Amino acid sequence: MPSNGAQTGLRDDGDTAVLRSPGSGDQAGAKVGGGRLRRAGSRRTGNSNAGITPYLLLLPALVVIIVFIVYPSIDEILISFQRLNAFELIGHVTRWVGFANYQSILSSQTFWDVFGRTVVFTAANVVLIMGGGTLIGLLLNKLGGKMRFVLSLTMVFAWAVPVAAATTVYQWLFDEQTGVVDWLFAKAGFHGMAHYDWMSNEYTAFAVVVLCIVWQSIPFVAFNVYAGLTTISGELYEAARLDGAGPFRIFRSVIFPMLRPLFFGTIFLEIIWVFGALNQVLLITGGNPVGKTDTLPVYAYLTGVGQQSYGMGAAIAVVTIVMLCVLMSFYFRIILKQEDEL
Amino acid sequence: MLAVFFIFPVYWMIATAFTPAGDLFSKTPAFFPLHPTLAHFKAATHVLDFSDFWINSLTATVGAVLLSLVIALMASVAVARMRFRGRKTFILMIMIAQMAPWAVLQIAVYMIVRNDNMLNEILPLLLFYMAMILPFTIWTLRNFVGAIPKELEESALIDGCNRVQAFWRIIFPLLAPGLMATSLFGFITAWGEYPLVVVLMNETQHETLALWLTSFQTQFGNDWGATMAAATLFALPVLVLFIIMQRRAVGGLTAGAVKG
Numbered sequence: 048m049p050s051n052g053a054q055t056g057l058r059d060d061g062d063t064a065v066l067r068s069p070g071s072g073d074q075a076g077a078k079v080g081g082g083r084l085r086r087a088g089s090r091r092t093g094n095s096n097a098g099i100t101p102y103l104l105l106l107p108a109l110v111v112i113i114v115f116i117v118y119p120s121i122d123e124i125l126i127s128f129q130r131l132n133a134f135e136l137i138g139h140v141t142r143w144v145g146f147a148n149y150q151s152i153l154s155s156q157t158f159w160d161v162f163g164r165t166v167v168f169t170a171a172n173v174v175l176i177m178g179g180g181t182l183i184g185l186l187l188n189k190l191g192g193k194m195r196f197v198l199s200l201t202m203v204f205a206w207a208v209p210v211a212a213a214t215t216v217y218q219w220l221f222d223e224q225t226g227v228v229d230w231l232f233a234k235a236g237f238h239g240m241a242h243y244d245w246m247s248n249e250y251t252a253f254a255v256v257v258l259c260i261v262w263q264s265i266p267f268v269a270f271n272v273y274a275g276l277t278t279i280s281g282e283l284y285e286a287a288r289l290d291g292a293g294p295f296r297i298f299r300s301v302i303f304p305m306l307r308p309l310f311f312g313t314i315f316l317e318i319i320w321v322f323g324a325l326n327q328v329l330l331i332t333g334g335n336p337v338g339k340t341d342t343l344p345v346y347a348y349l350t351g352v353g354q355q356s357y358g359m360g361a362a363i364a365v366v367t368i369v370m371l372c373v374l375m376s377f378y379f380r381i382i383l384k385q386e387d388e389l
Numbered sequence: 390m391l392a393v394f395f396i397f398p399v400y401w402m403i404a405t406a407f408t409p410a411g412d413l414f415s416k417t418p419a420f421f422p423l424h425p426t427l428a429h430f431k432a433a434t435h436v437l438d439f440s441d442f443w444i445n446s447l448t449a450t451v452g453a454v455l456l457s458l459v460i461a462l463m464a465s466v467a468v469a470r471m472r473f474r475g476r477k478t479f480i481l482m483i484m485i486a487q488m489a490p491w492a493v494l495q496i497a498v499y500m501i502v503r504n505d506n507m508l509n510e511i512l513p514l515l516l517f518y519m520a521m522i523l524p525f526t527i528w529t530l531r532n533f534v535g536a537i538p539k540e541l542e543e544s545a546l547i548d549g550c551n552r553v554q555a556f557w558r559i560i561f562p563l564l565a566p567g568l569m570a571t572s573l574f575g576f577i578t579a580w581g582e583y584p585l586v587v588v589l590m591n592e593t594q595h596e597t598l599a600l601w602l603t604s605f606q607t608q609f610g611n612d613w614g615a616t617m618a619a620a621t622l623f624a625l626p627v628l629v630l631f632i633i634m635q636r637r638a639v640g641g642l643t644a645g646a647v648k649g
Contacts, residue, residue, distance in 0.1 A: 054545030104467035105479060108527060112482065116489050122497035136500075183391065191433060195648040201395035207579035207631040208399060211599045212620035216402045219613050227401065262398065325492035326583050330603065347493040352588065357496045364493030371488060379484060 120368075127362035132354040148362035157338065158346070158363070162370070165322065165342040168253065172321040175261045177314060180268025185298075187273040202266035210263070214330035217259040221245045249339035252332045256340070260327050264317060271313050275306040315378050322371055343367040402624070405617035429618035436601065438594040446597040448511050450579040453518035454572050457526050460519075461571070462564075465531035466556075470539075487524040492584050499588045509595045517585060522575035529574070533567030534560070562586075569634045572599065577627055598623050 127149070129135075130142045152158045187195050192310050193247075208216070223244040232243070245251045279302065287297045303310070325344040332340040341349065347367060351360015407425040463552050468476060502513045537560055545555040583599045604621045 101467035101471040101473040101476075104463040107463035108523065109479075111457075111460060111520050111523055112486050115484050115517055118491065119494050119497040119501060121503060123494055124443050126497060126500070183444060186391075198392050198395075201392040203631055204399045204628065205395040207577070207627045208402075208620075208624045209577060209599075209627055211581045211583055211602050212402070212624045213398070215602065215616050215620050216398045219405065219617060220398060222613070225613070263392070266395070323488070323490050323492060326581070332581070344490055344492045347490075348495075350495070350583065352584075360493065361496050361575050362492060364496075366495060368488070368490060371490075372485070375488070379481065382484065383481065 060160070106254075121363045124365055126358055128364045129358045129361075131357040131361075136355070136357060148358050149366070152359070152362055160368075161341050161343055161346045165376075168257075168342050169318060169322045172257055172260050172264075172324075173314065173317050175257065176264045176268055176317055176321075177310075179261060180265045181272050183265060183269040184272025184276060187269060188276040193295055199270075202269060204373055205262055206266035208263070210326045211330065213259055213263055218331060221255050226368060240271060246332060247336065249336060252336070252340050256327050256331050259331060260324060265322070268313055268317070271309060272306070274307045276302070277302075279305050311378070311381055315375070315382065318375065319371075343370075402617050402620050405613060406621045408614065421424075427591075429614035432612070432615040432624070433618040435620065436604075438596075439601070441594045442596060442598045442601045445511055445514075445595060446580065446599070449515045449518055449597060450576055452515040453522060453579045454575040456515075457519045457523045457575055458568060458572055461523060461526035461530050462568070464527050465534045466560075468527070468529040469535035483524045483527055487528065489521075489524075491521055495584050495588050498585060502589055509590055509592050511595070514586060514589055517589075518579040518582060521582070522578050525578075526571045526575055527573045530564075530567055531562055537563050573630060573634055576630060580627060 083366065123264055128143055128145060130144045130147070134140070135142060164254075185200075187198065190198065200363075220226055221228065223242050223246075226245075229243050243251075245255050283301050283305075286295060287301050323344055324342070325348060328340060328345045329348065343363065344367065347360050349364040350363055351357050400477075406429050409426045415647075454534045464479075467473075468479065498513075498517060502508055509620065541559050541563075542555050545559045546552070550558065581599055582597075583603070586597050586600055590600075601617070602623050
């Protein structure tokens with residue numbers, strides 16, 4: 048909900064304030080989450096007797112979701128119970144194998160390695176993104192107009208570069224022959240790094256991928272946090288400071304509680320995005336060194352499309368979705384609870 | 390320092406694209422293209438079916454964005470403005486749909502499209518891109534719709550507008566920033582999409598720019614100059630869109646995406 052101050056970054060005019068509903072002016076301090084704004088009003092009546100209209104309005108969206116998301120998902124589940132390799136694919140043969148694909152996946156060490164790696168990978172990225180994004184958001188709030196403009200503009204560029212282009216740029220930056228990063232390391236005195244092959248082991252390969260993802264994701268979080276910060280009135284900081292709170296304490300006791308819905312929402316999106324990040328990993332490392340940088344989506348892709356074991360790939364995909372849902376289930380509850388408060 | 394961290398890769402992409410091949414492999418990296426050249430752009434663009442790639446990418450992306458905007462607008466009005474049974478179920482469904490792992494659904498997508506004999510056609514690509522960006526578009530738009538005070542709509546009704554007029558004259562103009570922000574996000578997603586187009590298109594002239602971009606790394610070894618020129622051209626439409634919409638869109642996207 049674009050409450051006031053939502054015009055982040057580049058310019059600082061508060062013209063969205065017009066959008067604020069007249070009745071909510073008295074809660075000026077507490078309109079951080081959209082939910083709060085309306086809960087107090089509790090205008091549950093409104094258009095409640097709309098009859099069939101809402102369903103008509105939802106119909107196209109439902110059709111799209113069912114035809115283009117639910118149907119392929121069911122198909123994917125069906126495929127996961129089949130043996131479907133290149134031969135069956137070309138010949139249009141359907142061979143059911145029951146739970147065989149699942150059995151071989153769940154009993155394979157590789158899968159569990161990949162699973163663990165994916166969880167660590169996601170956690171590391173999300174922590175870095177949220178930490179970096181929050182700090183930069185706080186910084187944006189502190190900076191003067193000119194500096195804020197410059198920093199925002201550079202972040203917009205990082206954000207706007209399409210993933211496919213960003214991955215090629217990162218490969219070029221970290222190229223072992225002529226990459227500028229190796230050159231900088233050598234210049235800084237680490238001569239061993241002069242022609243370092245970043246793709247030679249999984250840790251440095253992942254470092255490049257993580258850097259690429261974090262670089263592209265921080266702007267979104269930073270702008271969000273900054274937008275949220277502009278809705279907190281200065282008096283709150285003032286009061287906290289008078290009570291003797293340091294910067295860290297202010298963040299923990301004032302900023303975080305006020306922006307809680309915003310943090311939850313952002314973390315939710317980032318987890319989904321990072322967990323499902325296929326392009327960055329696939330295009331930068333290609334899963335190399337052999338199988339060491341696979342995350343679950345990459346593993347499913349390489350198994351399914353790469354090795355043409357479509358049934359196995361589908362089964363991995365299904366397990367991936369189930370795991371993501373389990374990991375996220377507590378999140379659903381939080382967000383649905385916020386929904387109640389609307 | 391932070392600004393450098395964010396801008397350097399972008400700068401490096403553009404600078405490399407203009408640097409002559411000889412300078413690219415010198416001992417010291419050329420931090421500024423002293424002898425700017427367009428050779429890499431020529432190399433990158435003189436490929437078979439280049440204009441087709443643009444047309445394909447633009448058709449699929451713009452079509453997907455417009456369609457999803459219309460559909461999402463209807464749905465978000467319903468979700469944000471009306472109370473009805475199944476509303477929460479719908480929201481939960483959108484959240485789950487947002488998690489759809491497209492990267493791994495492609496096997497099923499491929500089978501469906503193939504069985505409908507639609508491989509190498511732009512329409513399925515467009516439709517799946519639309520489905521891909523729809524959940525986020527609804528998710529974001531409904532917050533924008535919810536932010537518009539009901540009183541405005543009601544006073545329009547009192548002044549003699551009917552529902553449809555009230556929507557077009559009052560709500561729609563106020564939604565403009567939200568629509569721009571969400572379309573921008575959809576554009577970025579669909580524009581850079583890679584895994585689906587790989588499996589759905591197996592004839593060169595039906596490919597999109599995203600595939601063209603990655604082709605320089607395999608075809609000619611690693612032709613970094615051409616790759617960076619291609620990446621620059623590829624990023625250009627998005628950067629231009631961003632700059633046009635920057636003021637509203639950047640704030641708008643973040644504002645709509647995560648609140649409440």
